[in-house]
Amino acid sequence: MEKMRNKITNALSDFLFEYETPRQVLVRNRRVGVVCRLIQLGVLGYIIGWVFIYEKGYQSTDTAISTTLTKMKGVGYTNVDGMEKIWDVADYVFPPQGDASFVVMTNYIITEGQSLGKCPELPGKHNCTKNADCEGGSYKRTGHGTMTGVCNDTTKTCEVQAWCPVENDHHIPDPPLLLSAENFTLFIKNSVTFPLFGITRSNLVEGIDSKYISKCLYHPETAPLCPIFSLGDIVRISGFNFETIAKVGGAIGIVVDWLCNFDLDVRHCKPEYSFHGLYRNPDETDKFRASVGYNFRYARHYIENGVQKRTLFKAFGIRIEVITHSLARKFDIIPTLTAIGSGVGIFGVATVVCDLVLLYLLPKREFYKNMKFKYTETQNQVWSSSRPGLAPSLVQTILHYYTGY
Known part of the structure; x- marks a missing residue:
């Protein structure tokens, strides 16, 4: 028992109080030494240049919770067939709540005095020569109502039960009726909160006060922080011609970009604006491509002589999408240590490569094997x-x- 106790004591003593260190062999070989140092320099450059400087691996990151409010201003004037009309924001902005996504109407087709009844389809739609060509009670996807089973002798089209007279949208007004929308202005109020860092910022940064807002107009070089944008400038910076896009409509994304480094003063965290066409490519020249532009319909109902009627609008407009993109960084010891630890581990690549060269490529590889490995007999x-x-x-x-x- 005494002998067993001594063995256990010695084993525990060896485990607790002895330190094992790997044996190293110094190899004096210029080629291998140069390869080793080059690999180590490459790894060091990767860690310092890519991980720490470019990727900023010493910082933690956070994305923002954002909210955006918008407001359009401007007045338009039209004179169609002697009918003059003034258009303000209540007429040409949809929806009117000031969301981050909305439409500014730039062109339209009006069908006035529609009432529920029976009327023929437009020429070119539901053509017929006899009543049998119009199946009563059915409707077609491109039609305006339900067919009654009657073929109109004058238009040679099927009669339908619908809002009459049916809309004729074959001819889009050119030039656009609300071409004055080019001078409308858009105000964007954007706020972001970075919950990880507990910091809230607004695009109305230091120096952007009421006096400045009342006079400024956004310009990418002279007024990059002004939150007031001309609709014409937005379209042009996106790469479109305003008259072209105003005729049939389109969509444009306004990106509010927050890239912030909170290791610096929070005042340096400022937004940058960019503009991108979302529907249609300004370089396209094909006039026969399908589903060009952006449009929608809405109606205004009223009662006339006890009969329910409506005025139908087919509106062409520019859809604006305000998109917030955010990324904030700040020094954090945990990612810093993680980046350093991974970098130290990558340094081992130099040792692996040099060992392969020594043991398998050099003429004296057997000599180096004997120096590196110590063999024991059974x-x-x-x-x-x-x-x-x-x-x-x-x-x-x-x-x-x-x-x-």
Whole structure:
């Protein structure tokens, strides 16, 4: 028992109080040394240049919770067939609540005095020569109502039960009726909150006060922080011609970009604006492509002589999408240590590559193998070489005990 206790004590003592360190072999070889240093310099450049400087691996990141309010201003004037009309924001902005996504009407087709009844379809739609060509009670996807089963002798089209007279949208006004929308202005109020850092910012940054807003107009070089934008400038910076897009409509994205480094003063966290065409490509020249532009319909209902009527508008407009993109950074010890630790681990690549060169490529590879690796013989070989007469007799004794031979 005493001997067993001593063995256990010695084993615990060796485990607790001994330190093992790897054995190193210094190889004096210029080629291998140069390869090793080049690899280490490459790894060091990657860690410092890419991980720390470009990717900023020493900082933690956060994205913002954002909210956006918009407001249009401007008055338009039209004179169609002697009918003069003044258009303000209540007429040409949809929806009127000031959301981050809205439409500014730039062109329209009006169908006035519609009432529920029976009338023929437009020429070119539901053509017919006899009543049998118009299946009563059915309707077609491109039609305006339900067919009554009657073929109109004058238009040679099927009669439908619908809002009459049916809308004729074959001819889009050119030039656009609300071409004055080019001078309308858009006010954007955008706020972002970075919950990880507890910081809230607004695009009305320091120096953007009521006096400045009343006079400024956004320009990418002279007034990059002004939150007032001309609709014409928005379209042109997006790469479109205003008259072209105003005729049939389109969509434009306004990106409010927040890229903030909170290791610096919070005043340096300011928005940048960019503009992108979302529907249609300004470089396209194909006049026969399908579903060009952006349009929608709405109606204004009224009662006239006890009969319900409506005025139908097919509105063409520019859809504005205000999009917030955000990314904030700030120094954090945890990602810093993680980046350093991963970089130190990558340094081991140099050792692996140089070992492969030493052991498999150089002419003296056998010499380097003998220097790097220390070989030991098996226990039986060591026992027989040190006491040649003892080991065989011991083997014979064991075999005789178990087998009887």
